[in-house]
Amino acid sequence: MxxxxxxxxxxxxxxxxxxxxxxxxxxxxxxxxxxxxxxxxxxxxxxxxxxxxxAKEDLVVAVLERRDRRWRGALAAYVGEVPDPRERVLAVFDWLAAWFAEPGFRGCAWINAHGELGTSSEAVLTEVRTHKQAFHDQIADWTRAAGLPAAEPVLLLAEGAIVTAGITGDPAPARHARAAVAMLLGGA
CATH class of the missing domain: 1.10.10.60 (Homeodomain-like)
Incomplete structure (x- = not known):
């Protein structure tokens, strides 16, 4: 035995x-x-x-949950090192640029999972939405501290950069989104 x-x-x-x-x-x-x-x-x-x-679906959800903790934790640790609240918001895009440049970068795991299973798996859809809400909440905390009236423009620029970099394989969208956020911060 x-x-x-x-x-x-x-x-x-x-x-x-x-x-x-x-x-x-x-x-x-x-x-x-x-x-x-x-x-x-x-x-x-x-x-x-x-x-x-x-079931495979249970494995997919567990993978996404664990990746979420690691991904958002790494982002928070990076941004947390920046003392100035406005620079913290910009640091999000610096972190994204480094992630986009990593070998094997294939875009957002949650958007990819949603594209494959979001319409057929309630469990995967729930996990994708949970991650996206948690990312929104992180961005909202940082933008509020920086004096921006709303998090959504920054979140949409971050999400757009992620999708665009995933499709093009080019990390430049993070730099472009960062420049747009800098303009938002200049007007706040």
Whole structure:
């Protein structure tokens, strides 16, 4: 009889599974990636994968939830290093520019997931909306502190830059959006 799996091994296996699925989903698309490919990439047997996540949709939601914590956490840490409230708003676009320039950048994982599954998976749609609302709330906090009357123009410039960079493969939209936000800040 095999030894029981420890809590630590359970945690490590779950993280390996999420790492493998996230990489594959982001690189190839959710629908293009089958569970056998995830099994191979994670090194876990399908039976174990399905114990963690009974359906692929559950795995997709878990990947998006974890990515959201990491993505928004990294953005907040970067912006939090900037002391001036107005410069903090501009720092959002500096962070986006660096993200857009990373090897393997393929746009917004939540927009991509929505494009693939948003009309057929209520769970994925809910997770996408949760992420977008949380991003909005971050932007709103920073714009309010900078004296801007509304967060939406800054949010739309950020979202537009993300989509445009994802489509074109060019990080320049972050710079263009930053310049537009600087004009908004100059008028506030």
């Amino acid at each position: 095999p030894a029981p799996i420890t809590d630590e091994q359970h945690r490590l296996d779950r993280e390996a599974l999420l790492d493998a699925a996230e990489g594959l989903f982001y690189e190839q698309g959710i629908q293009a990636v089958g569970m056998d490919l995830i099994r191979t990439a994670s090194g876990l047997p399908l039976k174990r994968i399905y114990r963690f996540f009974p």
